[in-house]
Amino acid sequence: MPAPQPSQPMQPSQPSQSPQPSHANQTAPTSALSPVVPPVLAEVVRSGFVEGRHRGSLVVLGTDGAVELALGEVTAPVFPRSSNKPMQAAGVLRAGLDLAGERLALAAASHSGEPFHRDLVRKMLDEYGLDPALLQCPPDLPLDAEERETYLASGAEPDRVTMNCSGKHTAMLAVCAQQGWPLETYLDPEHPLQRVIHRVVEDAAGEPVAAVGTDGCGAPLMAISLVGLARAFRSFVAAEPGSAERRVADAMRAHPEYVAGSRRADTWLMREVPGSLSKMGAEAVQAVALPDGRALAFKIEDGATRALGPVLARALTLLGVEAPVVERIGRAPLLGGGREVGDIRASF
Numbered sequence: 232m233p234a235p236q237p238s239q240p241m242q243p244s245q246p247s248q249s250p251q252p253s254h255a256n257q258t259a260p261t262s263a264l265s266p267v268v269p270p271v272l273a274e275v276v277r278s279g280f281v282e283g284r285h286r287g288s289l290v291v292l293g294t295d296g297a298v299e300l301a302l303g304e305v306t307a308p309v310f311p312r313s314s315n316k317p318m319q320a321a322g323v324l325r326a327g328l329d330l331a332g333e334r335l336a337l338a339a340a341s342h343s344g345e346p347f348h349r350d351l352v353r354k355m356l357d358e359y360g361l362d363p364a365l366l367q368c369p370p371d372l373p374l375d376a377e378e379r380e381t382y383l384a385s386g387a388e389p390d391r392v393t394m395n396c397s398g399k400h401t402a403m404l405a406v407c408a409q410q411g412w413p414l415e416t417y418l419d420p421e422h423p424l425q426r427v428i429h430r431v432v433e434d435a436a437g438e439p440v441a442a443v444g445t446d447g448c449g450a451p452l453m454a455i456s457l458v459g460l461a462r463a464f465r466s467f468v469a470a471e472p473g474s475a476e477r478r479v480a481d482a483m484r485a486h487p488e489y490v491a492g493s494r495r496a497d498t499w500l501m502r503e504v505p506g507s508l509s510k511m512g513a514e515a516v517q518a519v520a521l522p523d524g525r526a527l528a529f530k531i532e533d534g535a536t537r538a539l540g541p542v543l544a545r546a547l548t549l550l551g552v553e554a555p556v557v558e559r560i561g562r563a564p565l566l567g568g569g570r571e572v573g574d575i576r577a578s579f
Contacts, residue, residue, distance in 0.1 A: 269303035270579065272531065273538040277565050277573035285538040287515070289529035289546060289579075290457045292465060296524065298458065300549065302579060308441035308454040309530050312512030313341040315446075315453060316399060317467055317479050318435050322428030324475035328406035335482035336489035337398030341511070343492025344373025344382065344393045351489070352397045359405040366391040367418055368400045368448040375492050396448035398489075403450075420451040429453060435463035435476065447513060461528035464520035468508050480508050496540055496560045500547075503556040511536075517543050525550050537563060537575055545577030 268286065275283035288303025298305070320339035324330065330338055334355055342348040356363055371394035373379045382393070391397060407417050407424055416422050420429075420443050428451070433440055436459030446452040455463070470477035483490045487501035490510065497509045506522030515531035517539055527546045531538045544561025563575035 269532055272542050272579055273575055274578045275575050285531050285535050287529055287531040288457055290461050292461050292526045294524040305457040308456055310444055310452050310454050311460050311516050312514055314510050314512035314516045314518045317510060318432045319399060319428050320479045321475040322431040323402045323406050326406045326424055326427045327410055333486045333489045336486035338402035339479055339483055340398045340490045341395045342398060343375035343378055345378050345492055349392050352392045352401055355401045359408055361404050363392055365404055365414055366400050368394045368396045418449050425451050435466050437462050457528040460518050461526040464508055464518045465524055465526040468520045468522055469524055499556050504552060504554050515539055541575050541577045
């Protein structure tokens with residue numbers, strides 16, 4: 232299918248003549264959304280009828296790091312959400328914590344909350360003499376729907392250890408305890424650890440952080456462009472062996488089930504496409520790098536995670552990835568009366 236043509240800029244509306252209320256101390260929000268309407272990346276097709284569309288922006292980098300495909304606005308800053316986690320894990324290593332294997336993969340994870348995830352978080356807390364009450368991520372249920380049902384059926388309640396970011400928070404607390412840094416303020420953007428992570432994000436992305444916000448787990452969140460995000464993932468797989476970035480990439484690729492879970496696309500891709508590095512983020516963000524230096528990053532504008540798989544599968548196909556897992560990732564069936572009557576499909 233031919234690539235979508237660039238959309239025309241929206242015409243600015245005429246200013247309202249109605250008096251506007253005055254609000255003391257009101258700060259106008261900064262938007263990462265382009266005034267240009269982004270292209271449709273996925274269509275929702277039910278019974279042969281297109282009932283919905285998901286717009287977004289996507290960038291593909293070639294082996295030399297140059298942009299080979301750009302759909303939508305790929306140079307404007309976005310919040311990568313949990314796609315930033317590899318960089319946060321590398322920051323923990325740069326700050327002095329010696330993690331490896333499953334523990335390092337869990338530090339870069341949005342884990343599903345399965346028993347082996349929760350067990351390792353508790354073990355790490357014990358190893359560094361940390362009380363689980365020190366975790367400042369919010370109590371939550373397992374991210375994985377199947378695991379959530381089992382968890383609730385057992386009578387368990389939302390817990391900080393179960394929250395999908397608990398591995399990252401445990402690693403952050405551990406390095407703070409090791410370095411003698413304050414534990415109570417480890418999520419403050421001006422905390423020594425967060426300043427290290429800020430530098431890692433900028434180094435990996437090759438651009439300055441455009442904005443700092445607060446992620447769903449409470450940690451500082453650095454905004455970069457989709458080009459910068461793809462460049463960051465590419466830099467991790469190309470980093471020198473033994474560097475913080477390469478250690479994170481190697482741990483994630485060796486233990487993908489700790490990065491995501493048993494039933495997650497990131498796990499499937501890293502397990503079945505050797506050398507690939509993959510990490511999704513909330514609000515429908517995804518970044519992937521291949522061992523030869525090719526990389527991609529995209530964001531669905533409306534945050535619909537149901538479009539992630541089809542768009543990712545199509546982007547991987549454009550990168551020439553030929554593996555059964557691509558079709559598996561791309562399947563997003565729609566049901567009607569308990570049977571499949573359509574699907575969500577990429578449109579580029």
